[in-house]
Amino acid sequence: MKRFNKFILGDKSIVLAPQVHKQSVIWIHGLGDTAHGFLDVFEEMNITKDHTKIILTNAPQRKVTCNQGMFQTSWFDIKSFEFRLDQKFEDCVSIKEINDSAQILKKYIDEEAVLVGAENVFIGGFSQGCCMSLYVGLSYPKKLAGIIGVAGFLFPITQPSEESKQTPILLFNGEMDQLINFKMAQESFKALDNNQRQIFQKHTDQHTAHEFNMNVVNIVKKFFEATQ
Numbered sequence: 001m002k003r004f005n006k007f008i009l010g011d012k013s014i015v016l017a018p019q020v021h022k023q024s025v026i027w028i029h030g031l032g033d034t035a036h037g038f039l040d041v042f043e044e045m046n047i048t049k050d051h052t053k054i055i056l057t058n059a060p061q062r063k064v065t066c067n068q069g070m071f072q073t074s075w076f077d078i079k080s081f082e083f084r085l086d087q088k089f090e091d092c093v094s095i096k097e098i099n100d101s102a103q104i105l106k107k108y109i110d111e112e113a114v115l116v117g118a119e120n121v122f123i124g125g126f127s128q129g130c131c132m133s134l135y136v137g138l139s140y141p142k143k144l145a146g147i148i149g150v151a152g153f154l155f156p157i158t159q160p161s162e163e164s165k166q167t168p169i170l171l172f173n174g175e176m177d178q179l180i181n182f183k184m185a186q187e188s189f190k191a192l193d194n195n196q197r198q199i200f201q202k203h204t205d206q207h208t209a210h211e212f213n214m215n216v217v218n219i220v221k222k223f224f225e226a227t228q
Contacts, residue, residue, distance in 0.1 A: 003018065003019075003043075003050060004016035004017060004018060004043060004054070005017045006043075011057075011058055011060075011104075012034065012035060012058040013035050013055060013056060013057045013058045014035040014036065014039060014054075014055075014056040014058070015053065015054070015055050015056075016042060016043060016053065016054035016055075016056070017053055018050055018051055018052060018053055019050075020050070020051045021051060021053050021115065021116065022049075022051035022052070022116060022120060023048075023049070023051060023052045023053070023116055023120040023121070023122070023145060023228060024052065024053045024054075024055065024112040024115070024116055024120065024121045024122065025042070025048060025052055025053070025054050025055065025121075025122040025123075025124065026055045026057060026105065026108045026109060026112065026121065026122065026123045026124070027042065027054065027055065027056050027057065027124055027125060027129070028057050028059075028075065028105065028123070028124070028125030028126075028128070028129030028130075028132050028133055029056070029057070029058070029059065029073070029125065029126060029127075029128075029129050030125070030126045030127030030128045030129050030130075030151075031064065031072070031073070031074050031075075031078065031127060031128045032067075032072045032073055032074070033059075033073060033126075034058055034059075034073055035056035035057060035058040036056075038056055038126070038212075039056060041212070041217060042054045042056065045217060045221070046221075047217060047220055047221040047224055048224050048228065049224070049228045052224075052228070053112070053116075055108055055112070057104075057105065057108065058073065059073040059074055059075045059101070059128075060073070060074070060101075061073060061074075062074040062076075062077060062097060063077065064077055064078055065077055065078065065079045065080075066078045066079060066080055066081055074097075074128065075097070075098070075101040075128045075129070075131075075132050076093050076094050076095075076097035076098040076101060076128070076132075077093060077094035077097050078092070078093055078128075079091065079092055079093060079094075080092050081179060083153070083180075083181065083184055084184065085156060085184060085187055085188060089155070089156050089157055095157065098132070098135065098155070098157075101132060102132065102135060102136050102139070105123070105132060105136045106136055106140065109121055109123060109136070109140060109144070113142070118140070118142035118143065118144055119142070119143055119144065119145055120145050121144050121145055122144065122145045122146045122147070122148065122224075122227075123136060123137045123144060123146075123147055123148075124146070124147065124148025124149065124150075124170075124220075125148070125149065125150070125152070126150045126151055126152070126212050127150075127151050127152055127179070127180070127210065128152070129152070130148075130149035130150050130151055130152025130153075131149075131152040131153060131154075131155055133147055133148065133149050133152075134147060134149050134152070134154050134155070134158065135155050135157075135158050137164065137167060138158055138159075138160040138161070138164045138167070139158065139159055139160065139161055139164070140161060140163070140164055140167075141161050141163055142161075142163050143163045143164065143166045143167050144164070144167045145167075145168070145227060145228070146167065146168040146169070146170065146199075146223065146224075146227045147167055147168070147169045147170070148169075148170045148220060148223065149169070149170070149171045149172070150171075150172045150173075150212060150216055150220070151172065151173060151174065151177060151179075151180055151210055151211070151212070152173075152180060152185065153180060153184060153185040153188040153189070154185075154188040154189055154191055154192065155188075156188070156191070158191070160192075160193065165193050165194075165195070165196045165197060166196050166197060166198070167197070168197065168198065168199035168200070168223075168226075168227050169192070169194075169197065169199070169200050169201070170201045170203075170219070170220065170223040171189060171201065171202045171203065172202075172203045172204070172205075172216055172219055172220075173185050173186065173203075173204050174204070174205050174206075174207070174208025174209055174210065174211065175204060175205065175206040175207075175208070176206070176207060176208055176209040177208070177209055177210045178209055178210055179210045180210065182204075186204075189202065199226060199227060201219075201223060203219055
């Protein structure tokens with residue numbers, strides 16, 4: 001039996017719809033990528049249960065300052081890759097574009113929450129997508145099924161809701177990451193309040209760069225096994 005029916009939305013996001021729909025995953029790609037970048041991971045590697053709907057979101061085309069002003073798929077403008085937690089955040093990124101993208105992603109959560117309940121909706125992503133997942137998932141006014149963040153960090157402007165303090169979280173960072181400073185990312189996560197969180201997994205690997213490799217695939221799969 002075919003596991004998914006595949007649809008492409010008007011914004012070029014891809015929906016993998018199961019025969020029976022009980023949970024949803026909203027996945028967010030990184031800078032310059034598209035929804036197709038993670039299609040094989042979710043379509044071929046069986047990392048979620050069969051009743052899971054997958055929404056592979058697609059970022060708008062935006063001018064990216066750190067890439068010579070090139071227009072590319074981007075959830076927010078990056079002015080400098082030299083992120084430091086002790087500097088003004090607006091000097092590094094466009095906060096307006098972060099919030100514009102947050103509204104796009106929150107709408108996806110809202111729509112899926114109507115269908116299966118917020119407690120059955122996951123949000124996750126890689127790189128820019130990791131940052132946006134944490135920003136949107138933690139600010140959402142209801143507990144979600146889980147937040148997955150790979151190769152990113154926690155925005156200092158994040159304002160977690162009380163309900164999100166119970167949402168399960170998975171984080172992964174590679175120590176060899178050439179784009180996201182490993183120490184800065186780990187420092188950013190210290191702002192998380194995990195006292196009420198029953199599942200909080202923070203993985204690191206000294207040999208992993210800025211990538212979504214099979215080790216990461218297996219870690220994400222095990223997180224889904226623990227939370228679905």
